[in-house]
Amino acid sequence: MANLFSLAGPLLRLTDPEWAHRAAIRALAYGPGLVQRRADPPPLGQDLWGLHFPNPVGIAAGFDKDAEAVGPLFGLGLGFVEVGSITPKPQPGNPRPRVFRLAEDGAVINRYGFNSLGIEAAEKQLARWRGHLLPGPLGVNLGKNKESEDAAADYRLGAERLGPYADYLVINVSSPNTPGLRALQSRESLAGLIAAVQDSLAKLEKQPPLLLKIAPNLTEADKNDIAAVALESGLSGLIVSNTTVARPESLRSRHKAEAGGLSGKPLFAPSTALLAEFYRLTEGKLPLVGVGGISSAEEAYAKIRAGASLVQLYTAFVYQGPGLIGRIKQGLLEALRRDGFAGIAEAVGADHGKKA
Template sequence: MYRIVFTQVLSRIDPEDIHHLTVGALRLLSATPVVRRLVHRRLAPRDPALRVRAFGVHFPSPFGLAAGFDKDARCVEAMSALGFGHVEVGTITAHAQPGNARPRLFRLVRERAVINRMGFNNAGAAAAAKALGRTRGVPVVVGVNIGKTKVVPESQAADDYVTSAKELAPLADYLVVNVSSPNTPGLRDLQAVELLRPLLRAVKEVADGTPRRTPLLVKIAPDLADEDVDAVADLALELDLDGVIATNTTISRKDVSSTETGGLSGRPLKARSLEVLRRLRARVGDRLVLVSVGGVEGVDDVWERLLAGATLVQGYTGMIYEGPLWAWRINRDLSRRLRRHGVADVRQIIGRTAG
């Protein structure tokens, strides 16, 4: 049914308008306690075999929502109720900013992909902190993804990230430093180890100082050269980070029909995202939590990423093409596959095919 609605109606409407309508509806769901609890009871993951523990946090399922959908932490409860094992909000910057000019979001239906050049549009760290500080009516694991304010020069980037971290780290189950979006000028330059080291060290000091010590991860781009992937992995170990999220969107346009600028997500990213995951696993083993994102469309992709060494898997673009029951179906199918393989705990398959 959803695919018919998407093809006949949704695909004909501006994608950013659809996004705002969707977030509005989900905010209404989050604010309606009875409906929210009913949906959560029906769709949230409950199979004990799906539970994982990463960096001291318990997740009801390894499959979660990637950053980019809920930029201002407005509908975390609704997304948890729809079946996501965790919800990563953001990217959030220290100061509110409007992002880039519209149009800035483009569907590539034939390729089951999306190009965005949103530019970290968000209401700022203080507004997100206010939203995250509200009492939650259903359980939800929330990651907070932070980035650089566009007008802040590279020389002041660490201070900018620290400002966000001070606001948000105490409210997050884990914190992510995003230095890999292609839509903020100069941001990806911060992935260079000599620039990334002091930035991560400064944010980690804040995260370590929260009452529960907030786990810290770094999110990298798929467009890094292999030796740079290795360098970031080594730096994460050196600084005792908790994990790496791989990967963000790509600037590559291989095998796609559009030349729009921005970050490409969805099916075309699948192969490189998996390649980076395997390289990271070979480099760090199980010493870091690896979160795989990019081109995840269904249970086959989630299964493959877990076998390759990911403890957690994230998706977003797939939901645009599969609809609101997407996470629920992945959890259902993952539970069935575990039983079919005689596996009582999803943790038993993590890294099974890693070299």
């Protein structure tokens, strides 16, 4: 697959970015299927929430929105795969064009707006993948419909219907492309939303861990409230962070003023600083997933040292292709050896006074 990308990648980048995205998903989904892969070295593995992650590198939600290519994504060497965001009812998302490459900046702006085939379609796909022995955990990211007036009902339904297929679930209240969504991060709204979803999960025979994905553009009060609610509510973890509405002065692309969420290299520094802050605010008690701007092993390792137990890729994966996964894993092994850590778990939060 890496060799194929080296040939097709430059051609895909000459096409419309949304078309290229769909082409990549279809190539994975209708390719050779599940690929047997070499086992990851033990130092890269760790156990979280009663789940074994063979390595800490996953794909972020937004890439495989409707769970079409789960098996082939694992076959690329990922340690876990997160699908979604999945909304209860099918919805088309925002008008096109809605995805823009900022190649000079190693970035992308998207305003997809939770385009989703809906729960029913996702349920069929997830049931199909559950017929395979997947080599790592499968996460399901839940969203709300744009026109829904009861956000809690949307997330409850998602948890009830898709929870049985998920190794972990994610409440996504951090996309900048659904009106009013980020307002759900306020303390009162967030506590009520988490409680509602937990009530739905309590009805399941097996309850998956519940995580929350947060935005990078937060006030100090927002950060303190989210950390407090996360600890008080019994959340299993936080994903830090989604795309940003900020536009750094350093951006050079002609698309820099497009509305939507910015991802890629410009997000690395602010999202990593936010990750470190949440590690401190939660006193290292909650596993954190670091996402935002990772394009190398060094950046993945920086997220881990800042407090991430797991990391996720998206934009750099689009630009660099599947070979990035292997390069990051190899680089992480070398960094662990260099710093004297026996495994990933020992390196988590090392920049906060842990032994290096």
